[in-house]
Amino acid sequence: MSELRDWRPREISPEDVGGPATVEGLTDYLRDQEGFGRLLTEAKAVVFRGFDVTEETVESVMDLVLPDRLAYVHGNSPRTKVGKNIYTSTEYPPEYTISMHNELSYAHSWPTRLMFFCAKQPETGGATPVVDGQLWLESLDPEVREAFAGGVRYTQNLHGGRGLGKSWQETFETESREDVEEFLRGAEAEWEWLPDGNLRVRQLRRSTLVHPDTGAEVWFNQADQWHPAALGDETAAELAALLPVDELPQSVTFADGTPVPDSYAIQARDRGLEHAVDVDWYQGDLMVIDNRQVGHGRRPFTGARRILVAMS
Structure with a gap:
C-alpha cells in the first residue's frame, strides 16, 4: 500500500513534450492516441499545464482525447450544458466539499475517461482531489x-x-x-x-x-x-x-x-478524502483521468470558479 500512497497525477508542460506553449503544441502531442492511452493507463491521471488553452479552443483538445463524448444522461449532479456534450462541473454551492466518486459508477455504463478544463480559476481553494481507487x-x-x-x-x-x-x-x-x-x-x-x-x-x-x-x-x-x-x-x-x-x-x-x-x-x-491528492487549478489547465482507476471530488472555494468537464 505504501507505493499506492505515493501516487500523484502526472504533470506535463510544453517543455516535457518539446513543443510550443500553445494549444497547437498540445494537440500535436495528443495526436498520438495510442501513446496517450498507454500513458493514461500507467499514470491514471494526467495534468497539462502551460499550453494557453482557452474556452474557445478547448474543444480541439477534447476532440482528440474524448473522440466520442457522452451526454450526461442519468447523472445526478446539477450541471449546465455549454457545448457538444461539454458541461459545467457540479454546481453544488461552493462552500461544500464534494466527496470522492467515480463518475456514473452507479449506472449500467460509465465513462472510461474524464477531462476537466479550468476556464476560470477560483480566488481561493477549489482544488479537484483525486484518489487512487485501489488505495x-x-x-x-x-x-x-x-x-x-x-x-x-x-x-x-x-x-x-x-x-x-x-x-x-x-x-x-x-x-x-x-x-x-x-x-x-x-x-x-x-x-x-x-x-x-x-x-x-x-x-x-x-x-x-x-x-x-x-x-x-x-x-x-x-x-x-x-x-x-x-x-x-x-x-x-x-x-x-x-x-x-x-x-x-x-x-x-x-x-x-x-x-x-x-x-x-x-x-x-x-x-477516500483522506487519501486524495489535491489538484489545484490555474487558468488553462486540463486534467484527464482514467475513471476506472481514479475517483474525484471538489474542495470548497471562493470566487467565480469555472471548470468544464466532458467524458468519453
Whole structure:
C-alpha cells in the first residue's frame, strides 16, 4: 500500500513534450492516441499545464482525447450544458466539499475517461482531489469491504417538475416517458411511474471494479454519496423529518435490501478524502483521468470558479 500512497497525477508542460506553449503544441502531442492511452493507463491521471488553452479552443483538445463524448444522461449532479456534450462541473454551492466518486459508477455504463478544463480559476481553494481507487479500497476496514462484496442497490426518486432534487426530465434530457423507459430498459434498471408524475428507479450494481488493463481491483460505487448519513447529522435529520428513506431523492442499501450502516458510509467517504491528492487549478489547465482507476471530488472555494468537464 505504501507505493499506492505515493501516487500523484502526472504533470506535463510544453517543455516535457518539446513543443510550443500553445494549444497547437498540445494537440500535436495528443495526436498520438495510442501513446496517450498507454500513458493514461500507467499514470491514471494526467495534468497539462502551460499550453494557453482557452474556452474557445478547448474543444480541439477534447476532440482528440474524448473522440466520442457522452451526454450526461442519468447523472445526478446539477450541471449546465455549454457545448457538444461539454458541461459545467457540479454546481453544488461552493462552500461544500464534494466527496470522492467515480463518475456514473452507479449506472449500467460509465465513462472510461474524464477531462476537466479550468476556464476560470477560483480566488481561493477549489482544488479537484483525486484518489487512487485501489488505495481507497485497501484502506477500508475488512468488515466494510466484506459487507459491500455483494454489491449495492440504488434508489432514485425523480420528480416530474417540482420537488426535491432533479426532475426526470433534467436527468434524462428528454420530455418523453418512452425515451426514459427505453434508456432504463437498456440499463437493466427497475422503474415505476408514481401517481404524482414522479419516477422511481432502482438499480443493482457492483461495489468494486477490476480494471481490464491493469487487473487492479478498485472501489467503484457511490454508496456514501447516496447515503443520508454522509450528508451530516443535521441535514440527515432534516431529511428524515421530511420523508422516509425510500422516498428521498436518492438512497442506497446493500444488494439484498439490508440497510448500509451509517458508520460504513461515513468510513468510505472519509477514507477516500483522506487519501486524495489535491489538484489545484490555474487558468488553462486540463486534467484527464482514467475513471476506472481514479475517483474525484471538489474542495470548497471562493470566487467565480469555472471548470468544464466532458467524458468519453
